[in-house]
Amino acid sequence: xxxxxxxxxxxxxxxxxxxxxxxxxxxxxxxxxxxxxxxxxxxxxxxxxxxxxxxxxxxxxxxxxxxxxxxxxxxxxxxxxxxxxxxxxxxxxxxxxxxxxxxxxxxxxxxxxxxxxxxxxxxxxxxxxxxxxxxxxxxxxxxxxxxxxxxxxxxxxxxxxxxxxxxxxxxxxxxxxxxxxxxxxxxxxxxxxxxxxxxxxxxxxxxxxxxxxxxxxxxxxxxxxxxxx
Numbered sequence: 001x002x003x004x005x006x007x008x009x010x011x012x013x014x015x016x017x018x019x020x021x022x023x024x025x026x027x028x029x030x031x032x033x034x035x036x037x038x039x040x041x042x043x044x045x046x047x048x049x050x051x052x053x054x055x056x057x058x059x060x061x062x063x064x065x066x067x068x069x070x071x072x073x074x075x076x077x078x079x080x081x082x083x084x085x086x087x088x089x090x091x092x093x094x095x096x097x098x099x100x101x102x103x104x105x106x107x108x109x110x111x112x113x114x115x116x117x118x119x120x121x122x123x124x125x126x127x128x129x130x131x132x133x134x135x136x137x138x139x140x141x142x143x144x145x146x147x148x149x150x151x152x153x154x155x156x157x158x159x160x161x162x163x164x165x166x167x168x169x170x171x172x173x174x175x176x177x178x179x180x181x182x183x184x185x186x187x188x189x190x191x192x193x194x195x196x197x198x199x200x201x202x203x204x205x206x207x208x209x210x211x212x213x214x215x216x217x218x219x220x221x222x223x224x225x226x227x228x229x
Contacts, residue, residue: 004082006053008090010061011184013049015094018042019115019189023098026110027174034110035174042179043167050159059159062182063087064216068141071220084184091188099192116189116201117178117208126207129177133211134218136169137181141219151227180208181215 021041025034050059058075060066063084070080095114102109122128143165147158166181173179180186186208190201 003057004086006057008086010049011087011090012094017045022115039167039170043163047163064212068216068220087184095188113193114189121176129207134215137212137215145223183209
């Protein structure tokens, strides 16, 4: 149970800090500083949690990462399912905390949807959104596999590299889709936004579930091939 709770805590912190920063500073292209702050918030959340509870669970905090590890045989089906469940619960806890804080403090949500993902940056194109999410998740998961490879020793810097890579993919992705690369992170804000009256994010939610999972699956197939050669 400790590893499941670790996934809950890690995902909660990721959503609370990442989506919370986006809500506070906004992600307007005219104010690019918001992009950088949000990207760093997501990336540094992973760094912090990787060295905190990551040692207990492996530090997935992301349904796409869990899928890749399942395909690679590094986690069994039971644990994968439990990770997915607890990741989503953690994301809801983080989103609900943000909803309470922003409501009680009368703070304006600059994203309009609890930091949820959307297709506005690609003019509503689901195809473009899918491509963005597949490619960014592929990059992220290739990095994770390289850093955690038993064949190569990256010492204790793995969590830092993975967190910085998450920030890296956010820099491009925020302006296009808000950057998901993580179905767990996308589900809760979209659902809470819908409950509070903004149904736009949930209409395109499938893109941010399918895209990251496809990107992760591709990375899980490609990386072992490259590693063997």
